[in-house]
Amino acid sequence: MIISKTPFRISFFGGGTDYPAWYEENDGSVISMAINKYCYITCRYLPPFFDYKYRIRYYKREETNSIDEIQHPVVRAALKYMNVQNGVDIVHHADLPAQSGLGSSSTFTVSLLNAFRALKNINSDKYELAKDAIFIEQKLIMENVGSQDQVAAAYGGFNKIDFSSSDGFKVKPIFLDDISKVTSHMLLFFTGIMRSASDVAQEQIKNIPKNKTLLQEMILQVNEATKLLNSQIIDMKLFGSLLNEQWRVKKSLAYNISNNEINTIYDIGMQCGAYGGKILGAGGGGFILFLAKPSSHKTIIHALSKLINVPVDIDLNGSHIIYSSGSENF
Template identity: 50%
Template sequence: MIISRTPFRVSLFGGGSDYPQWFQQHGGRVLGFAINKYCYISLRHLPPFFEHRHRVVYSKVETINSIDEIQHPAVRHVLREMRVDQGIEIHHDGDLPARSGLGSSSSFTVGLLNAIQALRGRMTTKHYLAREAIRIEQDVIGENVGSQDQIWAAYGGLNRIDFHRDGNFEVSPLVLPKDRRDAMIGNLMLFFTGFSRIASEIAGKKIASLEAKTAHVKRMMAMVDDAAQILNNNQADINDIGRMLHEGWQLKRDLTDSVSTPDIDAIYEAGIKAGALGGKLLGAGGGGFILFYATPDRQEAVRKALSKLIEVQFDIDSSGSKIVVYEPDGLQQR
């Protein structure tokens, strides 16, 4: 049995510039962090006592004899790409719901890649996991996804990520004093809106609008530099991060009319009215988790204003995708 644990993520600034359709022309950069909420993938060779050859368990249970029959696109394509030729059983468990703006689909892909490599007795690098997950999601499956989620899933941490026109990327950890880091995290509040959405569909509309909204995306990229300077300067007002989140959300929701909805707008306005300095809907838009920046003296008021929503406590994950159970010597199918 192999079990991989892969974090979800919170993106703060620069979203949109991580789509290859953008950064191959202009370059891109984002700032955010992985969180200590995880996707778990358990994997083993399926013993030869069943009528089916493969079993895949997620929100559905699939029992199939051929990889081509697997309905889950990431599982089907990853197993094909990695030329898995033995019977296999895969279980997925997540700390938070899928389709919620936290990069869960990329965490799944990264975690599955990591687990399969471990089952084969291979150690793998974070760069390989991120690069291969990006390739599979964008080029093989053909989803409308950016390139930041896979990197945070693989690397973990609080990072600035730069995307180059040639397709390469750089991950630069933000090294902060503990009190500065704790102050930022302590001012962030995460709520589940209760709405889920198909991120690829919304992202497709966003991608189509990027060139028409060039000034928006370039300002969102500039906010990455501004935020890094604020976080790294102990004399700077850290609450400017909250004010920048508000500006960034206004820019993001103007990219396409599918980013927000009247219900999302009402939730955001309630949080701001209660005293939050800023916030944003995470991920492509349309639903999922919403993040607010509120100083400790205003958080109870924000919590009361959003009492119908589920709040999730979190911290930064520093390890990225890792193998947490490695017991490779189970019964193998021959």
Template identity: 50%
Template sequence: MIIAQTPFRMSFFGGGTDYEGFYREHGGAVISTTFDKYCYTTVRHLPRFFDYSNQITYGIIERTKTIDEIQHPAVRNIMKYLDMHELRVVYEADLPARSGLGTSSSFAVGMLNACYALKGKYADKRKLADDAIYIERVLCNEAGGIQDQIAASFGGFNRIDFRDDGYTVTPLVFSTDRKKDLNNRLMLFFTGFSRFSSDIAKNQVKATKDKTAELLEMKALVDDVQKLLVSKADLKEFGKLLDYTWKLKRGITSDISNNDIDILYKKAIDAGATGGKLLGAGGGGFLLFYVEPEYQENVKKALEDLVYVPFEFENEGTRIMYFRPEYFDLESVKEGS
């Protein structure tokens, strides 16, 4: 049995520039962090006592005799990709799926990590990120960018640059006190809406060519924010830039925001938030705000109908938190197929 713990991420700046159609031509960059809310992926071989060969639990329970019968696209394709058979897979998480935190990519990274461990193989963070990108974007044919898989695998507060020939992960180095001050000024709220980010991403891909100027400006903000964080500038500028990048992003397609989200955003700003954004592709999920300490109670009260989620930045990325190797006779499966 293997249990992998994989963090969720929040992307601050540059989201949308990690889409292949954009970064291959213009380059891309994001600033993001992982934080202390996780998904847990348990993988073990299913004992041969049942009339089914695989059991996948993730809100529903799938029991199948073949891999092709598995409905969950990531599980089905990871099992095929790594030649895995007769598995019991359990997904659990601290926060809801389809909520703008890269949950599907965290699951893909975590399951890959667990499956490699179950096979007795080591996969480094770049290998896990690359494999997760291939699984989701190629084998599952899901639209979207590639920052989520990288963030979940590497962990930490990073700048990620995307180029035609690959990507670079650069940890942002600024003082512990300054990072703590930033953490303490960020407030996370769950709107209660959930959506499939790949559906919204399809429209963003279509809009990319028409919104190149906006995306280039969003990319340029990454440089500005990096300089801000490593300097002694007032952190309040971070909040102002969040507001600015949100206004840029919501202009890319009409799917990114809606009237309900706009009302919630205005309530927070009126209560004292400096700026904020909807995390992920848009359409629902989590709202993140930069709020100076003296206004935080006001913002909580203004958004009292939403779930407030305290959090702390984390640095580890995906990891194996429990490892008990199992013997599995793969040849007997292949002989019987």
């Protein structure tokens, strides 16, 4: 039996420039942080005592005799891509809900691929793991997804990730003497609004040709934020203000990124002392992040008491195997 553990992520800057439709003709760049909330995949070869060959449990339960019968598109594509010939039993657990802006879909893909690699005794290189996840999601199942979530899930940590047509992606870790200088200012809330990231992303991708100036502005903000993080003393108020500007630009990329409910939540956070914030992921719902001085946290949490506040910290490991007992290959 194999158990893989893979972190979700918070994207601070540059989301939207990691779509191939953009970075295959222009440079893309994001700043993201893997967090200590996880997707878990349990995987083993299925003993031959059942009247089915594949058993997959997520929010549905599937039992099939062929890969082509499997409804879950990532599971179906990953089994074929990894050439898993024997029957398997797959169980998914997660700390946070899907479709919530924390890269859950790509985290699932990375975690599943990592589990399959361990099942087949293949060493997992983080670059290959991220690259394979991107290929499966963008080329095999044709999802409207960017490329940052797979990288963040595979690598972990706090990173600037650059994208280009020639190099694919390059991970540049952001090293801080004390990461709590950033994490102590973070407040994460679940809005309770569920949405399909692919639907929201489809509109953003469609608008890329007319949003070139906005996307270039977002990359400039990534570079400015990187300089702030690399300075001797990090001005978190300025960092938060820059995040506020990033949110202003992001909202302009597509009509469905924000709505009245999100705008109200955001305004309350800002009125209670937040330096800045943004909806995470493609937009339209899910989780919202604020940056605020720690002394303002209680006020913001009280004002948004109808929302679930989720304490988070950084994850430094990325996707890894936490249990391997060796599987009997029937």
